[in-house]
Each structure stands twice: as C-alpha cells, then as structure tokens.
Amino acid sequence: MERKIRAYPGVGIAGHLIQHSALCVPSLYVSRPCLIYVTHGYNVLRTHGGELRIRQGEMLALNGGQTLDVYNGLDEKGLYAGKAIACDPSLVADFGRQHTPLLSPVTSAAIIPDPANQFTQAFDAFFDALMGMPSLPAPIARHRMQEQVLWLAQHGVRLHTAPPVTLSQQVRELLLTDISHAWPAATVAERLEMNEVMLRRRLAAEAEVLRNIIADTRMTHALHLLQNTDAAIAVIAQSVGYESGSRFAERFRKRFGFLPTAIRGHQRQIACPDCGLRNG
Template identity: 50%
Template sequence: MIRKIKASPGAGSSSLLLQHSELFISSIFVDKPELIFIQQGYSIIRHGLQETRVNSGEMLAVNSGNTLSFTNYLSDNGVFSCAILAWDASLFSDVRLHASPLEGVLPKVEDIRVITHLPLAFQQSFSDTHQSMLWQSLPPMIARHRMIEQLLWLSQLGISYSRQHSETVTLQVRDLLVNNLHKSFTAAEVAEQLKMNEVTLRRRLAAEHSVLRDLMIDVRMTHALRLLQCTDLAISNIAHQVGYESSSRFAERFRKRFGFAPTSIRGHLRPL
C-alpha cells in the first residue's frame, strides 16, 4: 500500500501521518481547518505560551490561521501515527444550513481543542470517512457529505469551528504560493497576481511582519514536511515538487528550516 495525501475538490483532504523518530517541529502554519485522530503514540502541541498533550485515542481540532509547534512521541512499538482530515472552506457555508438552533452558542475552535471522550459511532464515522476519502474515488457530492458529517458530529459534542480568519495579504500570498510550489515567483509577479504594485505588496507584507522570500521558503518546506510524513514519495521527487532541482540543495534548505534532515523522518522508517 503506497501512502498518499488525497484531495477531493470542494470537500477536503485525507492523509495518514507516520513517524518513527521523536522530533521537535517548529512553527507550522495551518492553512485549513483540520481534525486529527491520534492512533499510536501521543503529541505535545505548543501554541503561543500554551502546551497541550493529545493522547492515543483522542482527537485534536485545529482551526486555520494558527501556527503550531509540536513533538510527536512514539508508542511502545516505535511508531507515531495519526489520521488527518482537512476541510475545504466552502463546506462551512453548507454545514450552517444543517446547524441546530444552538449553533450560535456552541464553543468555538479558535485555535486548537482536544476531544477526549469520543463516542464509538463518531470514531467509526471518522474512520470510514478517512479511509474512503483516502483510498476510494468518491463522487464529489458524496465526499462533501462525508466531510460535512464530521462537522455535524462535532456539533453534537458542542464544538464548532469559528469563522475563517481575516484575509491578510500574507494569507493571500501563502495561498498563491501553495498552489504553485514549483514556481519561483518574483515580487513583481506576486504583486501582479494580487492586483497591486510591488511597492504596495512589500509595504503591506512588512506591516504584517512578513517577507516574501521567507514566506516562499516556509510554504515549500512545510509542504515538503507533510509529504515526508504522509506519503511514500522519494525525497528527490518531493524536492522537485517544491521547486528544487537539486536534492542536496533541498535537504540543506530543509535542515535550515527545521533543524534536522529530511532523512530524520524518512531514512529509518520501518514497516508496521
């Protein structure tokens, strides 16, 4: 079985994360609302000054627009694994059509929220949705309904995601870059895509404490990390997908960003 990240347009994506080494992974930007089910091991999440532990058998709801640091700790058999569902933003307008009268007073997931006591029916629903999204070719409408079902389960537990964060220029640039990972944009090209001039782009990014070159590197390396954790693609293939012709140059940039080499995640993977 070849691991992959499977995206369904208009619905979301499904992936299975495996790790065989305990690594501190710093400052990962979350661009879509996610629901993560820890299967083996446990995770320590750092968000601002807070530290949260998520154990095996628990879920973590993460809203988009947050930057998290974390360490994934291995189970007794030397594995950390978690199943991940990420929603397409358009689903949130759909799910409000089915919301209960209490929707306006449900606790909101502004950043992260741990779900400790999972009804068996919710676990089964999540597992079925994750597996079918990942390994089957679902019709788009069925995929959307499966993903909406998970949001409705959360609402049954008194949880809903807050509305999406304000659309900053930094987020607009990230969206552009993540959909064009192989392309090395100039500032002028990014400004043209965002329908503003280059001076305005740089000024607005600076006001948001962002730098275009740093954003490009961060988007590429964050995507590469997820590919390393959730797929069986060769490192050379991952390097090419994120715009690097040279695997050694990619490895150098990856190490500079995260403090460890790509092979720290991939090089010593053992079959389950």
C-alpha cells in the same frame, strides 16, 4: 502501514501521517481546519491559547489560518501515526451557518478525549473510503464530510477558518495554489492587486520578506508530503521547486532543524530547542 494522501476538491484532504522519529516542528502554519485521530504515539501542541497534549485514541480539532508548534511523540514501539482530514473551509463555513449557528467556534484547537464509538467508526470508515479506489462521488464525499463536522458539534466543537488578516497570510494562501511555481515578486504583487513596492513595504511592516515566505511555504508543504506519502525525497524536492536534492535538504534542515530523512526513520530522537515542547 502506508503513508498516503488524497484530495477531494471542495471537500477536503485526507492524509495518513507516519513518523518513526520524535520530531518537533516550530511555527507550523495550518491553512485549513483539520480533524486528527491519533492512532499511535501522542502530540503536544502550542497555540496562542496555550499548550495541549493529545494522547493515543484521542481526536484533535484544529482551526485553519493559525500558526503553532507541534511535537509528535512516539509510542513504546517507536511509532507516531495519525489519520488527518483537512476540511475545505467553505464547507465548514456553510455547514456552521446552516446547522450550528448558536455553537461558538473554538478559539484555536480542541481535544476530544473520549470520542463516541460511533464517531470513531464513522471517521475510520470515511477515511478509508477517501483513501480507497475508485474515488467517492463528490456529493457523497461532501455529505460524509458534513457528518464528521456534525459529530464534532455533538461533542461541542465547531471549527472555522479565520480569513487571512495579514498580507503574509494572503501571500501564503496564494503560493499554495501552485507551490512549485517560481513566484517572482511581480507576479505575487499582480495577483494581490498591488505594485511591487507596496508589496515589499507592507511585508516589511509585518517583519516579513517575500523570499522567506516562499521558502517556508514550500518547506511546510514538503514536510506534509514526507509525513503523508512514501514518495522519494528527490521527487518531493522537485514538487516544491527544488531541482537540487542537496539544496532542498539544506533548506529543509535550516527551517526545521532536522533532515528530511529523519521523518522516514533515519534518526530516532531529535532535540527540539527551538520548539520548547517536551515529552512530559
């Protein structure tokens, strides 16, 4: 089983998430609407709408633009795995206006406990096609992504991405355009069309600090790469702006409570006091 990630501009990002340790991630920011098919183990999620448990064989539809707590639990063979497709927000919005305008968007997340066989078959075929070579032609990839969104609608689910409301969300979205960039305050302020003083004041009003947002955004991106690729940890560290592997590991542990190696299976069970989600 191989970790892999592929991106299709204007369509979405597909990732094969694999973990060999039961891990809890608190306050994880999700920027895009996602569809996740749990193939091994289970998930426990806490959103502002409550707590959800997603079992093996079930699907999770998740809105973009929200923060949640996530616990990935292992199956009896000590494995968690899921196939995830993050949809381009503009595709979801356009499709919703054209095809499902009367279907109310889900609040934050929805479980599809018994997806139709045709749905799982279509999802698996699309996921494999996204991962394969040569790449799908862009119009075909977009059409097949719309098929997944339409299948969700058949199950009463309509996804959406809330536009960034807070300045901190706007900063996160900006950072994701070039995660390894240094992003000095002057550059961030200029890109958001304000001066540095206003940037810092408005972030302070949200109880946020720019350097913390930058660090958190980088660590969250690193987490996704650790879960969805087999790239060396040193390579991932460099991709998010850290030349020092030890500094990266320490920052990662400070943010999540475990080392990057835990995701690859160097630790079996991790206590999750900050998350509060449990195997139950």
